[in-house]
Amino acid sequence: MPEARAWQLVLERIETDLLDGRLRPGDRLPPERELASTLGVGRSSVREALRVLEVMGLIRTGTGSGPTSGAIIIATPRGGMSALLRLQVAAQGFPLDDVVRTRLVLESAVIDALASDPDRDTGDARSVVDAMDAADLTPAEFLSLDAQLHLALAEASGNVVIAAMMAGLRTAIESYVQAGAEGIADWDAAAARLRREHRSILDAVDAGDAERARTLIHDHITGYYAQAGLARSHD
Amino acid sequence: MPEARAWQLVLERIETDLLDGRLRPGDRLPPERELASTLGVGRSSVREALRVLEVMGLIRTGTGSGPTSGAIIIATPRGGMSALLRLQVAAQGFPLDDVVRTRLVLESAVIDALASDPDRDTGDARSVVDAMDAADLTPAEFLSLDAQLHLALAEASGNVVIAAMMAGLRTAIESYVQAGAEGIADWDAAAARLRREHRSILDAVDAGDAERARTLIHDHITGYYAQAGLARSHD
DNA sequence: ACGCTAATGTGGTCAGACCATAGGAGGTGG
């Protein structure tokens, strides 16, 4: 039954080491050659496993010598989630429509949690909104700040899983959002509207009006996708 | 500027081929050796990229000859999402608590969507609930069916992104759920309660009572985690 | 004590070899 492929063995070993606490964030993995001989597999198999961990955001690899070299546990979930969602959308495993709807669900949850949390800190989000007032922003720059804003809100809600998913969903549809922006006739008017909506949402959140904030964010997102020609016939 | 590492080049090539429609689900990738020579990289670099795609659920590889051999685009997001979330939880990138809260958000959204959809089909979910009535189920079997039930609901809602995320979140905390079950003193009573709650939820959904269904699913999940000793102090 | 240089440790990559497997081609016997 030794069906397990060599690289899976490496992956499993590292996973159990993580679960059992033998490996913790910040730790360095053994050198590839050592891992290979320890586990009785070839170095190429070790590398395949490490590559997976790297793309998933669990490790960072560095050449050379010293404390920053080798494979280090970092556990930054953003990159991995983005890569996964982007590739799945590209491969048509995730319909664009479902991505947008999922974003709507998560965004609503974030806004709801924030508005209901008396200890909320929307300072970062306010800063981004202020930065979006600059008059000479290109659509690309504006949309980049928009992504930052929504991400800042997700982070302020304190749920790293949701924040990672939001970042990933946004990345996955980034090129489509970009393309949609170019199809908007009066960009300045659209941007002005988005600015107003952002402030309204933040005001509702800071006022603790969860219901109003939820409605606003819903309309904000569906409105944009409708205008950019990305939405289907859903609510 | 040829900073890109060889395997990233392979990954990018495949991604752009997907985005441009040169590769579609069901298609076969060129053989590893051919890809390597085409892109001017070594075969091991190609393999590292393919390994990433495989773990993310984009391709399936098969040895031998014929139409089922080679790397085939499949785009089944479940496996990739599960692997990512499981590893991130193991590496402490995702706190268990946030995973549970995210599950709550998604599950509520699923139930809400189902209850509000006049064309809903909860037949699969009903079947699983019926199967859970078997008297001689071990806790492990019972929990496995429970996972199936929640997944069936997610699928019935028609959003594959949410379904994949739910499956992944469940996988990520599977071992903890399992451990929690063993710590429950009166398992039979707990299981009976879960059965009742499942039926109540399905009844509310089929009755189109979204609000009641939402409340029930919330209490269902938080109740279990509280009993299994997995929950923190949140609502 | 300082500064340059060589050695060392590490990931990144490639080339080549071999194995296991699955299908197909082609021969062989009925």
Next chain:
DNA sequence: CCACCTCCTATGGTCTGACCACATTAGCGT
């Protein structure tokens, strides 16, 4: 002509060994 068996071929899976690039460190010479 067909059925079966055998060998060939294409493919992924793995290992080994060899380089390279890079960053640190040890050691040497002044």
